[in-house]
Amino acid sequence: MKIREKELNNIINDKKSGSLDILLRLKKHLMKVCSDEAYMKYVIEVSENKLNHFPAVQNFLKDLKKVFKNFNQKELKKYLKKSVDEQENSIQNLFERNKKLLMKNRVITTISFSKTLLEIFKLLYKENPELKVFITESRPNNEGKLLAKKLIKEEVNSHLIVDAMMNYAVQKSDCIIIGADQILKNGNIVNKTGSYPLALCAKANKKPFYVIATKDKITNKNKYFPTEYSSDEIWEYKNSKLQITNYYFEEIPKNLITKILI
Structure with a gap:
């Protein structure tokens, strides 16, 4: 090749x-x-x-x-x-447009890996060296570990947790900020699986839930249809009585989103 x-x-x-x-x-x-x-x-x-x-x-x-x-x-x-x-x-322009709001938050929870979020957190850290980011590991491919490694290289205080501990992180955070793979026409967004329960945790704890994304994530679609990926990524065990579902992305309803930052 x-x-x-x-x-x-x-x-x-x-x-x-x-x-x-x-x-x-x-x-x-x-x-x-x-x-x-x-x-x-x-x-x-x-x-x-x-x-x-x-x-x-x-x-x-x-x-x-x-x-x-x-x-x-x-x-x-x-x-x-x-x-x-x-x-x-x-990304720089996106940060400048939303800098005033972002600067209000010292402790943030996020999920998975996003180039946009990485660059936003790097810019935010320059303005606020006290920044701390909780990151869920984001099973099954553990993209959260990738984000943690890159933030550590920038000396940003990072705290990696398993997905099931997201409520622990939300309780200790000023806000939740996630990226978006799609912004649907109906106002809902699509992001890594785990984002929906993260939004529910934010609502239960009365914490703002922000989505930050560039304008090219906007789509004319009104509905998202998830693609199923290999079950082996979750567990290679096979049994006729066992079913394993592996979706990478899910839809988050707009009523759980405090604001989309674009």
Whole structure:
């Protein structure tokens, strides 16, 4: 397998990173291969199929195809460079728009791994070195551990807990902040499984529950249909009387959300 195909496989089969992290890596991969029309077409087709549950990725690919239609290497590279720059600047702009609200919170609970949240917490820590983040491990792929490792590298105080301990963390937090894989047209959001019970814990403890996401997470869909993943990720044990369900994402109703920060 060529290096570029290996890199692409790592991107489209990534089960731990958030959609914006995957999207940014996909854009940078396309920038490196934009001289190869046939391969770019292949990347677009594979990404549309494998990453069809990420609106941000699909919206980007839809726009990219319009530019790709009249293949011009110079224009493609210019378009991709602009798109990368805009995405990398979008988090800073998102933070600045919501800085006043975010600065009110010293202890925060979150779930899973989100590139957006990672960057927001890094910016928040620069303003408030007392910041502490509770992170649920986020079974079955333990993306919470990934977020904890990255926050620790930035010297952010991090507290990793098992998913079942989320109420313990909520009680000790000023607020709950999660990312979003999708913002539905009806006002509900889609995020890593465990976000719904986290929202319920927030309501029970009268703590604000915020969703922070860039505008490219907004979709025209009114309903989310979850995809089932391998049961082996939970337990490899097999028995005719045993059923195992493994959904990565779930829908959180808008009435449990204090505010969507975009």
